[in-house]
Amino acid sequence: MSLTLIHSPQTRSSAFIWLLEELEAPYELKRVTIRHAGQTEGLDPANPHPHGKVPGLIHDGVFIHEQTAIALYLTDLFPKNRIGPQIGDPKRGPYLTWLAYYSGVAEPAFVSAFLKMEPPRGTAGWVKVDEVMAYLIKTLGAQPYLLGNDFSAADLLFGGTFNLFSQSPLLPKSDVIRDYAQRCVSRPAAQRAQAKDAG
């Protein structure tokens, strides 16, 4: 089997090194450059992503992109470590829900808050960041991980993001979120991934 993660250090693709480490998957990293607003405009021809973004994954010649698609794809491909509930598991539905919520609700809320371009509530499926955070704090105040007692790849997306933005004024200061992020990134696979990220 051949698996290549298209990666750029300290970006959204970093969490996917972590995921591959969690899954004990064999993989190679292909480092590419990405655009940085106001700095670099050109697309890296070495990156097959249609918009030059990371992460991307090439599995036996097939290209997969978008974080939640890659997370689901990999946890289905490597079910052994049980961080992605499979079809038939009652946690499969909540797992898919949290993955979709990450890309469809949480990221748009975080990014629009960061850009200070928040549309009015009730617009086009969009939810304001304070409502997203209140929901997450309520959920994670009652249980250690999004699916209950067990860590899943959904926590990797949320926990990794919270860890990355732990100092950001955008996110409310919350012990629940701080402890959750710490719980996620203190996993040995996350530590191994950090060492491989830039190197």
Ligand SMILES: N[C@@H](CCC(=O)N[C@@H](CS)C(=O)NCC(=O)O)C(=O)O
């Ligand atoms: N919708 C994409 C977003 C990926 C993304 O925006 N990645 C950033 C890195 S953190 C990037 O590649 N930025 C360069 C650009 O937007 O051109 C996904 O979920 O995978």
